[in-house]
Amino acid sequence: MTIGKYQHEFHGLPVFDFPGARADADEDAPASTPLPDASAVAWRISAPTYSEPGDELWEPLFERFLKTIDPARVRALVVGGWDEAYETSSAPVVEALIAARDRLTDLRAVFLGDMTGEDCEISWIVQSDVTPLLAAYPALREFGVRGGTELAFPPIRHDGLETLVVETGGLPAEVVRGIVGSELPALANLELWLGTDTYGGDSTVEDLAPLLSGTGFPALRRLGLRNSVIQDDVATAVAGAPVVARIERLDLSMGVLTDVGAAALLDGQPLTHLTHLDLSHHYLSEALRERVRGALAPHGVTVVLDDAQEPEDYGDGELHRYVAVAE
Incomplete structure (x- = not known):
């Protein structure tokens, strides 16, 4: 069996997907749902693992997220997929999260790798040394990670x-x-x-x-x-x-x-x-x-x-x- 569902709750908060830009987006689709209060949800930041030209990759998506909401009020983050997660490690994602520590001052929970089998099988997810992330956020209360390949x-x-x-x-x-x-x-x-x-x-x-x-x-x-x-x-x-x-x-x-x-x-x-x-x-x-x-x-x-x-x-x-x- 593989993972079949994304997290719907994390750190006692409902998970909300921050919208990313997709190459196959329908220009005639209705306007997206208004964004919730920054502290009211666990924000899921996810990019396609099998990306196409025009898809927004994880790092620019995360930077846009930080500029769109008030990062100082974010309490929980759920990292979904990143480009070629079956070959590319989570190290750049970890580095981006660490670089944002002065903006994410109220962050208390992080989950790294919320992917289903359709995104990337659990045994294929390439992780990295995640302890620098913990060191960067001494106020963190909850941490989760999915995937054991190259995990340190x-x-x-x-x-x-x-x-x-x-x-x-x-x-x-x-x-x-x-x-x-x-x-x-x-x-x-x-x-x-x-x-x-x-x-x-x-x-x-x-x-x-x-x-x-x-x-x-x-x-x-x-x-x-x-x-x-x-x-x-x-x-x-x-x-x-x-x-x-x-x-x-x-x-x-x-x-x-x-x-x-x-x-x-x-x-x-x-x-x-x-x-x-x-x-x-x-x-x-x-x-x-x-x-x-x-x-x-x-x-x-x-x-x-x-x-x-x-x-x-x-x-x-x-x-x-x-x-x-x-x-």
């Missing part, structure tokens, strides 16, 4: 960041180590899509050790380790992880979770303190599903077990299981 995240300290979401079809181990090795004292919500080694997701549970030990991220309350081909290993590690004692919402969805991982999770430390456990897109038997519900639902834990999957048998002697989002 060396360890960084950021005192304000509260939410970090990294969506990939394969998250490199080096990036995982950089994230969990960062100093993020305000981080309350962390979501990592670990993916599959087919698309660069070569991390192991050992790479997650600083996170699972509970020694970092003292404010962490919501943890998502999602979309993983090693979901059984992750669940087994989480079962004994000290960090879980202070987690309120645990998300192990979208991955290749089987009865082995779910049983290990239930046989580990108590999870009855959770308010929410998401195991959707799973490969659990009905018996294990009932066991999970029976162990947690009576304690008030909301348990999500939607989107049950069946392994594929291609006649090669193996059963094949897949993460929810890969290519």
Whole structure:
């Protein structure tokens, strides 16, 4: 499965597409919708990934955006596509955002790479080192990025960041180590899509050790380790992880979770303190599903077990299981 929809809400704000110029625009089309107040929406700035002559590219579109609205009142930005995102990295986009930091003085949230599969498959999106963007905006509270190719995240300290979401079809181990090795004292919500080694997701549970030990991220309350081909290993590690004692919402969805991982999770430390456990897109038997519900639902834990999957048998002697989002 691929990403099929754009974000419609970000940082608690509705997403509004800032209009870009297109070569195929209809000159007789009705006038565009009036622009909202600068602080009332999360502004989506997106250019065609497969551009044609006459299309407005991302950097000039962004500069026009800054001249059209009051940048000092912008609270959230969603970066969509940029020209040839399947070959060209996000580095120029990151540099443009950094260069605008003296104008975007109230910016609190950025999402980088809001593209569907029609724009650019998640595993094709070429990212870059995104930590200079965080360094340039010390008041940033929420940051999200989609795409793991060439993504870099060396360890960084950021005192304000509260939410970090990294969506990939394969998250490199080096990036995982950089994230969990960062100093993020305000981080309350962390979501990592670990993916599959087919698309660069070569991390192991050992790479997650600083996170699972509970020694970092003292404010962490919501943890998502999602979309993983090693979901059984992750669940087994989480079962004994000290960090879980202070987690309120645990998300192990979208991955290749089987009865082995779910049983290990239930046989580990108590999870009855959770308010929410998401195991959707799973490969659990009905018996294990009932066991999970029976162990947690009576304690008030909301348990999500939607989107049950069946392994594929291609006649090669193996059963094949897949993460929810890969290519």
